[in-house]
Amino acid sequence: MANVASEGAAVRRTGAGRAEHVLATLMAAPASDDRLRRVLEQALVLAGASFAGVYAPGDDPAVLCLAESAGLPGSLYGLRDGYPTGGGAPVAEAHRTGRPVWLAPADVADRAEGRRTPAPDFSLAALPLAGPGGGALLAVAERPGGFDAGERATLELIARAVAVPEPGPADSREPAADAFSLAMDTGRVEVGDEILRLFGIGRDEFDGKVETLLGLTVPEDLPSLMSVVEPDHMSLDERELEFRVRRPSGGLRWLRLRGRLVPGGEGRPARLVGTVADATKLRSDVTDVARVQRLAADLATAGTVKDVGHAVVDALRKPLRADRIALAELENDRLVVTVLDPPEPEAWPELWRAEWRGEWPDAPVRAMPALAAALRDGRAHIWPAGSVLEPGLSGVGPGGLAVLPLPAGGRMAGACLIGWDRPHEFAPDERALLTACAALAGQALRRAHAFDAEHELVGMLQRTLLPHRLPRLPGAKAVARYLPATEGLEVGGDWYDVIPLADNHVAFVIGDVQGHNAGAATLMGQMRTALRAYAAEGHPPDVVVAHANRLLLDMETDLFATCVYVDIDMEQGTALCVRAGHPQPVLRHPDGSTETVQAEGGPPLGVLTRAEYPMTPLKLRPGTVLALTTDGLVESSGTDLDTGMDRLARDLAAADPAHLGRTADALLAGAHRGDDVALLLVRYDGMAVRPRRESWSVWRVPEAVRHARRFVRRTLRAWELPKDTADTALLVVSELVTNALVHTEGQVRLDLSLVGHRLRIAVTDSSPRGPLKPTSVGWEATGGRGVLLVEAVSHAWGTVPVSGGKQVWAELVTDGT
Structure with a gap:
């Protein structure tokens, strides 16, 4: 513990020296299009910033425009793409006065739109640039205390290293061989010779119109390519996508476009600038920016905590050539690991195996002081090969270990551990990548945890509202199954019920409430209770369903419901079926033949005030199986209702009615699971002794x-x-x-x-x-x-x-x- 603390202090004392060394190395390297971004990434690693950007005068000298950025999107902190040089923004003040501006959270709030607002949870720094065009470096830190002395010195070094060239007339700049510049108002595009070669067009054949290039794009890829210039997607953040073009020879070629929007000044249009390259050449050398962007896109669609973990593993393990990655949530003083890669217990330290709980380990933080220190500090900690660590960590990365605290909303949501078996050298680019990914993963982990909690609550609500067990029936046997949807992880409103009535009558009900949320599950419980109550009052089936329809209308909800209600007389073997906008029942006769009941039916519940629900009589012989299901089993995006009903009838004909439970499981085996599914099977055997x-x-x-x-x-x-x-x-x-x-x-x-x-x-x-x-x-x-x-x-x-x-x-x- 002491060694770790002293090591952290040494890092802080020499932070400016490390920055000077790293920046000198970067600036000595040959000039490249991404050198400015690489310099800014050092602000993320060495100064603990979550955003760093360079603002410089654009085509209009009176406006400072964002020229390059690294880290999280600036929109998360209310930052704009441009500021007037005469305004009160920190970047404008630093640009005018030539002095740095350091703002604590309360100071940031004071400057928000000229009025005092609740203090945010981040600090801000603006430093003037010494380049010929002027401008300012803007950095954001998600810490109330702001940047300390060492970090301020680091940012000053970075500001001195940044040089933004004085912009010249747009027409005088010749694009590089793989570069392009698109005028957003006219559609005229300037392209380098390499781009024309990739498209298979000669310089003398090109008319300068972007439509000419788009006409060679494969039609299926054109929507994603056009999304780059749509108003909802246009931003100063770098965009990257791959698309295909058809060359004159007829062959296809994958190209990769990287571009960003350059705002125009007064009298000058905005321009989309960037590069186009052969995707096969870049596929093995994906940039860190691209990795972070892809991780952000994956995390935006991650619904559960495990989804977040798998996205982080996909984004980091292979690019970093790591041997193992663990993502864990912080719950009180314990780290509850949700994703391990590889998942085998033998790949992890002995302490972790001793704490294994079922599928994943549950590791105590107190057993790993170095990890606890990293969580308190809130910064990425990296230990090279040979570092002295406690047993719970040394076995994770004997050749190098990175611990990434995952911040979210002013607290620690968890931690990500990345380990190598062979000695691993941590390059500056890797440190920047880890820092950026940690911030994204922390926010996503917090959202996913809230989603998991809500999903579990709604699922528990639905399980509570469904019958715990089906009653024993005179002259019949019934089984039911319910499967929640696996896509979207939302809970629907499917339900079923078996209601014993007087004189050996039994009502069988199956229904579906529109929607997939807690409201649908709650309404499902209300409709099930209402139908049971109306049935117990002794009403005939058509009256029961009509009462439920009026009740749903009186509830003034936007949701509707469908259902099938079948009242079977167990003594006589007769039944009355009422259908309200729901798929038809299916009968399997004792000889093995099947029949889809053609019940006339009425509209869904909650749609029409004066709805009628006719009754269809059925005759059941002993051995007949009645199947009631919801549309999740018989309908999907790739299967229409009629095809699904025919498949259900065939599968029911091939099943063994003697084993009703196995029959239900077999019918559900091919369920699409894009929607939740309820299934109710009834085998009518007839009463051995009739009253x-x-x-x-x-x-x-x-x-x-x-x-x-x-x-x-x-x-x-x-x-x-x-x-x-x-x-x-x-x-x-x-x-x-x-x-x-x-x-x-x-x-x-x-x-x-x-x-x-x-x-x-x-x-x-x-x-x-x-x-x-x-x-x-x-x-x-x-x-x-x-x-x-x-x-x-x-x-x-x-x-x-x-x-x-x-x-x-x-x-x-x-x-x-």
């Missing part, structure tokens, strides 16, 4: 109860039930029918059913109010005794809502159980 049923409409006549008792006595005698059971049943019927006639109005129905040795007595009336069980009954009480009597003589009793009314039921167990 015996009889019903009686109780008329409101003076002797209604006596008529009901006579009906019950006659029925139970035909069913050959014991006399004591019949006597108890008569008592229960007397109480329930009397309560219905006295306390309700409208029709009263009495239903008897016998399943095995269980007799069920049910009295249905038109009042939704259930019978009240008295808490205590005194000698003077005249009501409430009937409910207590029914409870005392019944094995079970209760009440359920039925089509606007209620049904009070009681069960008796006959002798012989």
Whole structure:
């Protein structure tokens, strides 16, 4: 720990000396188009800056324009591409006065648009340039304390090393052989001889129009090439892309364009300048700027923490010829590693293997003091071969180790460790590359962590809203599967449900709410609950779906839903199907043939106020399999709905209905997974023992109860039930029918059913109010005794809502159980 601390102090003490040595080496090298950028990259490494740029007078001497930059985009800090020389911007002040400007975060806020704003979390420095054209060097550091004395000395050295030539008339500058200059207003382009050779055009054949060159571009590559000059993409940052051209001989050639926009002054148009080269020559020598740009593009689309890690590995390991890379999130005092490359435990130190937790290690920071010091310091630390490090780090890079803290929003999001087995020399370009990549990865890691947390929360919400298990069914077996989407990592609104109803009816529901977010998952739960509630009230299927449609409209949401509702009578083997904008059910008959049900259906839920949902009758023989699914299984960007339904029918015909779970898994094997998928399979077997049923409409006549008792006595005698059971049943019927006639109005129905040795007595009336069980009954009480009597003589009793009314039921167990 002490050695590491003293080493860091030595680096800080000699920072200016190192800068002088590195800059002298760069300036002594032959002049090149990227020398200015390479000089600016030293501000990222040696001065700890996150952005460095050179502003110089452009075609209009009254405007300072950004000539070159390195590090993060300046737009992240509110920097502009140009500033008037007479304005109050720091670069303009340094250019006019010839003195450096050092601004802490509070000072930066004071200068923001002339009014005080909340202090940002970065400092800023502007230093005048000594070149013939003047201008200023601008540097940004993401630290409240700003640049220390050593870093200021380093920036002054860099400012002296930067030389921006005095601009001359645009027409007097001849482009290099591989360079071009495009006038954005006229489309006239000046190109070097090498570019014309690459396009296969002679100098005397070229008319100076950019359309002539674009006409040789392969049409598929033209949109990306045109995006360079679109208003939304035009910036002073360097752009790079590859495209193909068709030469006169008919062959194709890959070219690589590197360019940036040069703003125009008053009376002068903006120009796109850059180079074009043969891609085959540059492919093995990709610049650091290109690597950072590609990493930024990859991180912009990285959705999860692992995606971020893989993008960093792809950007760094091969170009740096590293032997291993680890990306870890910082959680309290532990580094939770999310990506290891290579992933095998044997490739990593013993301490890491000892801390392995399942798939990835969970390394304690306290076991690695040098790593802890790097995280506190917030800068990239590099240890060459032979450095004395603790065991947790020395095994990562015995030939050289780089530790990159990943800053994000004023805190450390994690760290990236890069190790080499053989001695590795760290060039200045590599240090700049590592610093720039660390800043990008830190922000992306923070975004991805928030995305993962939200995705897990939404996923937990959806798993909670779906059924935990399916109920056991009389005369049928059902299995269900749900697969979340793998593209976009968002959670959708697919759901399924199995609802046991009265009289051995079972409702099977599958649906899909539009959208893939927490709102869709929440609405899915509401629709599932609503359909279950309407079904339990005893409404027919078309009324259940119509009620759900009106409910969704009343919720005033922009989302809609589709569903299929199938009510199966397990005793008779009949079903009623209602479809609301959803894919059709598929039937597999006992002989192995399949059929797509042609249910007429209605519109999706939540679309039309006066929607009708017709019912389609179905006949199920024992052994018939009913398949309900969402469109994620049968439709994708490359498969239309009809083709997907035909494939589902073929796969269902080839499956073994005896193993319903295996059948479901086989049907899901070819799912596209661009959308979430719900699948519900039902095999109708038929009931081995069908209930015996009889019903009686109780008329409101003076002797209604006596008529009901006579009906019950006659029925139970035909069913050959014991006399004591019949006597108890008569008592229960007397109480329930009397309560219905006295306390309700409208029709009263009495239903008897016998399943095995269980007799069920049910009295249905038109009042939704259930019978009240008295808490205590005194000698003077005249009501409430009937409910207590029914409870005392019944094995079970209760009440359920039925089509606007209620049904009070009681069960008796006959002798012989």
